[in-house]
Amino acid sequence: MTNFLTGALLRAALVAAAALACGGSMAQTQPQPLPTRGELLYNTHCIACHTTQMHWRNNRQATDLKGIETKVRRWQGVAGLAWSDADIMEVSRFLNITIYKYPQTGEILSRDVRR
Ligand code: HEC
DSSP states (O other), X not given: OHHHHHHHHHHHHHHHHXXXXXXXXXXXXXXXXXXXXXXXXXXXXXXXXXXTOSSTTTTXXXXXXXXXXXXXXXXXXXTTOOOOHHHHHHHHHHHIIIIIOOOOOTTTTSSOOOO
């Protein structure tokens, strides 16, 4: 009787383990693209306000890449984040790719940005 119970428990545990392993490997076959640094920074520090701002996309203030960068620099300052030029560049790029879609020019959003 004890042996039978132990066997049944063992089988149940094995089935559960197999199901787990299976689920795990299935999740791995559909890898999500890694978010960029700019996306991570923006989603962490900036998105909370903007999702409640209905008009910021329609009544946009940033009218070119330089404008985006100026705004990003201003807002990271407002939030007291002390981002580096590289961080500001990454987030500006992320916003341009996802929202503004302005043509990307060579010299813009470089590290050589005006303060
Ligand atoms: C406290 C709330 C708040 C936080 C935090 C915040 N923003 Fe904003 N943001 C606003 C509001 C409100 C506006 C629109 C009004 C304005 O610009 O004065 C705006 C406007 C902007 C714009 C210009 C949008 C346009 O009109 O084209 C950009 C770019 C921007 N924010 C980027 C950022 C970035 C990057 C961060 C994170 C470092 C950030 N914001 C954090 C509230 C916030």
